[in-house]
Amino acid sequence: MKAIDLINAINEGGYAGEVTCDTIKAGSPHKELNKVAITMFATVDTVKKAMEWGADMLIVHEPTYYDHMEVIRKETPVIKAKRELIERSGMTVYRYHDRMHHREVDQIPEGEVYYLGLKGKTEKTPYSASYLFTSDEPVTAMELAEKMERDLNIAHVRIAGTRNKKATKIALCFGTPGGVFDLLQRDDVEIVLTGEACEWMLGEYARDADALGFNKTLIVMGHIGSERDGMRLLAEKLKKAYPVFETKYIECGEVYTYTDTEE
Ligand SMILES: [Fe+2]
Ligand SMILES: [Fe+2]
Structure with a gap:
């Protein structure tokens, strides 16, 4: 199964407007899938964990470059370094947002x-x-x-x-x-x-x-705390539906840390 086949399959039943953020952010739509990682955000940490696991594809819910439509107005050193990391990984990164929300059951x-x-x-x-x-x-x-x-x-x-x-x-x-x-x-x-x-x-x-x-x-609940469990459940569904590849949920953690949390 190729990345584009999985994208088409999960998009079935969902709808997006004429302009959608549900696009491939990096990598090829034709990548053959052996391992698919799912996370809420493509943070530096989740990208590295997906790479270490050997993921061919990373499905995320939220923007990678801090803009809903990923418009990079200025490529800061942070954005450049992140983009290079993701490109180096060779993974197909797909944002699954609009069609995840907009369907009979969100x-x-x-x-x-x-x-x-x-x-x-x-x-x-x-x-x-x-x-x-x-x-x-x-x-x-x-x-x-x-x-x-x-x-x-x-x-x-x-x-x-x-x-x-x-x-x-x-x-x-x-x-x-x-x-x-x-x-x-x-x-x-x-x-x-x-x-x-x-x-x-x-x-x-x-x-x-x-x-x-x-x-x-x-x-x-915090943005991540209030949405990530939808991605967690998506990973469970894909695991059952597609034994042809391995599926793994990678936790991105909350964005804020606290004096009483370890990291
Ligand atoms: Fe959100
Ligand atoms: Fe959302």
Whole structure:
């Protein structure tokens, strides 16, 4: 199987606009696949780990060169060194973003909900990549945050607003999608899960709502913490579907380090 065959296969059922970031960032579409590595970000570390493993292809979800469409306005020494590292690897690097999100079931929240062990119903909202989830089991924000730190390995989840009231109406706004403030303000939304958030707007709204007696929480998971489990699940799916090549999930780690984390 060649890289392009796998790209076509995973894109089936997904859709992208006329302009999409889902393109090959390096290497050849005709590379024969024996080993496929999957990660959230092509960090220097994940690229090196994929190279050491002998990957022919690296599938990533996010930009490699710090721009959604990978427009390099200025090739700084950092960008040059990274580009040379990736080119030296000979791997085919493919970004799987738009068609991963935009399909009947968005594969990012699917992975997050799966590894969080939540059961319930996910519905679309008017906002791209934001969903409403109704949990079968009522859960508090503290319980959810503890699950995230334990099962999703997020170092520090941030909670603004209500901590200990049971909730079932949860907005899934993983990464940094649109409509997060609108969803937070909806009467039928109790908890909003997101990757990155504007503190003065979203955080303070949740804090005030809670102080005024409403059941309202914003949980900030970090961009990577809120999306990588979709890639983790993708690796599991590919492992089962394509025994013709080896598949490996490579963890990119969170971007921030803390005084109480080792690295
Ligand atoms: Fe994202
Ligand atoms: Fe995403």
